[in-house]
Amino acid sequence: MAAAKALFPVLCIAAIVASPAARAAADGVKEVGDYLRGLNALQAEFRQITIPADGGAELEAKGTFYLLRPNRFLWEYDNPSTQRIVADGKRIYMHDTELNQVTHRSQKAVLDGTPAQLLASREPPEEYFRISNLERDDHRTWAELIPKTQDTDVTKLQIGFVNGELDTLLMEDRFGQLTRFIFTDVDRNPQLQYSMFRFERPRGADFLAVD
Template identity: 50%
Template sequence: MTHAIPIRPPRHASVLGLVLLLAALALVGAPARAADGAARLDGYLDGLTTLQADFHQVTFNSDRTQMLESDGRLYLERPGRFRWEYRTPFAQVIIADGKRVYVHDLELEQVYHRSQQAALRGTPALLLTQDEPIEDLFVVTPMEEGGERDWVALRPRDPDTEIERIEIGFDGEQLDTLLMFDRFGQVTHLRFADIRRNQPLEDDLFRFDHSTGGDFLEFD
């Protein structure tokens, strides 16, 4: 079983949850109708270079009791770099620089890090870091309409991932809602705002400052 970088609970969900969201955001604007969903998603990703957005995240446990609610901002640059900033309820920064993933808990003064290849294995973040067609990595299927939204489901083909599936809801051509289901019964609900596609981003966003004080823990 592949495991995410450990993040001291109950502050935030696993890094796998993070990268799932990043990958799903990369699909913003992709039409969700029709059976050729995989081809449409591939076409959209072909033109994606950078993305930034505010996020609101709510995580529920297996009995659907709310565990955590958080807000922040994300930045990504293809291929393979992203920055995830939790602002509330705890300050935390997660950076992927193309080789390693760093999780910096500012309040606990701790940094966890792991190779990016190991941290992202089996997750939809592979959409951002590999050139394989989406259908080689995931089973992509349209779902029945729910309310005013169209839905697409992605299931990882890798049997050793902690992720069971994600469901992406579109209002027209705009991504509106994302649900992530893991093998422990947890569900993460995500909404997005102030989405900016293909705008220049500073390199410093994706560089971890190794002079940061506190505990520095490696998990390879």
């Protein structure tokens, strides 16, 4: 469950100066709003890299991400183990297919301050985050988001765009663990069906409610 837990312990540096580099970085806040505006659905391949706070070995996972706004998403992990995380708008189900075990809990209790909340909610991101521009010396346009709620394990998010497209999400939790999501083959507003986000209880699976 390490890869799934990295997502939901459950997925940001304000300074603007009058220089060309900083003016480019200042577009990060606008980029967040522009990207979310008109976003109805999303499909992408992802690579997830988690760096433990204790300096232990990096954990890496890969899979496919599906999003249908509002508040429905599906993470399908296919490496190193097969897992599914499904949000149906009310609850989140985490299914470890190797253990045939499902844990589930209230979606709102899990999402506050997470990348999933940023992407899945139709509310303006300023409703949940303090957003600022982040200057970084690479080819991405960055913004930093600090959750407004105190009742979350996530302390900050950083989101990077390339040519207006979602490229990278960085998440830091209150334990100091860092998780990086790298997105490829991003398809904006594909035709996704609501049925994809209905969780069917697997036959014979342990079914554990967290709340």
